[in-house]
Amino acid sequence: MKILNVYRSAPDDTTKKLVEIVTRDRDADSFDLNVDAPDYDALVDKIFAADQTICWW
């Protein structure tokens, strides 16, 4: 199971804890949307490659 964690803002302690548990013993990747010019092409590739995408607050 490959999880993609997408972050709309810098993750706080609660989000970090949930990510840690959800991705435990699983293949995980991440993408930061909270930048000036996100590489949407790369993000879509990552979404298509993942089994589950979680877009955190």
Added chain:
Amino acid sequence: MSKSLGIFVTNPDQFKHVMGITKAAKAKCSKVKVFFSWDATHNAKKEAGFPELCKIADDVSICVDSYKNMGYDINDIPEGLEEKAMATQAQHGIIIEDYDCYLSL
């Protein structure tokens, strides 16, 4: 064949990402459906790019109950949408059930 992508939007501040991701997915020949709920229905009236999104994506709809709750007249259909796109939460169900990939924004 590219995977299909469904996007569920509940945050009104994410519209530029909705556009960016939709454009990138369409460039890969993906089928894209976008559904706006709650606060994010403001995007349909306040984002200048909303009509363009409706042209680019394969299917765009908004939650009509949310739209009403945000203070809009349900007969005031946003530019780019048809009346049938003033829809219910069932559209969210379609995204989950029928699309290969899911993204919430």
Added chain:
Amino acid sequence: MEYNKVCLMYRNQDCTIDGIRSALGLAVENMYAYGCVMDEPKMEKFNELQAESLEMLRDMEGDVFATTAANCELNDLEPITIEELGEKLREMTHIIPYGIIKA
């Protein structure tokens, strides 16, 4: 047939009610749908319609959890810790951090 299991998480009082409505909408579509009210501030007391929505969700094997005792007591929500929520999320096919975080 494998049924989808969806959990929506709310960290903003303003979108909690709509988020629960959204969970109910998915339960109607034959999914296992859950909601979780996280953080402070304290929720407002459910009105009759909102309390009925919660009951309908539970009738369809869904539920709404809350991470604070005050919110659980006020609206009859199931208590859950962040650690327990994390474990529950591992079972989900779809995880939805709903809306925005109110500062």
